[in-house]
Amino acid sequence: MLSILSNLENTPxxxxxxCYFYMVASIISALTAFLTMVIVILGFNDFYKKGRVGILFxxxxxxxxxSTNSMVTFWMCRRSxx
Numbered sequence: 519m520l521s522i523l524s525n526l527e528n529t530p531x532x533x534x535x536x537c538y539f540y541m542v543a544s545i546i547s548a549l550t551a552f553l554t555m556v557i558v559i560l561g562f563n564d565f566y567k568k569g570r571v572g573i574l575f576x577x578x579x580x581x582x583x584x585s586t587n588s589m590v591t592f593w594m595c596r597r598s599x600x
Contacts, residue, residue, distance in 0.1 A: 539597035544588035
């Protein structure tokens with residue numbers, strides 16, 4: 519029974535590579551945020567007329583926050599598995 523519990527404490531070899539999932543997620547979120555910002559800048563008049571500017575800026579803020587959160591999770595993952 520103790521050998522099974524001690525095996526649970528060992529870090530699997532694939533765990534370090536799985537950290538890159540968070541980096542890919544942050545890159546995708548950052549690209550989405552950038553493209554949203556470009557769309558807002560280029561089509562600001564159309565969005566302003568429809569009253570959707572606040573929703574777009576809130577969406578942009580959330581995507582930037584998610585991108586930062588994913589990158590921090592990547593750094594924490596890599597640091598804790600060294």
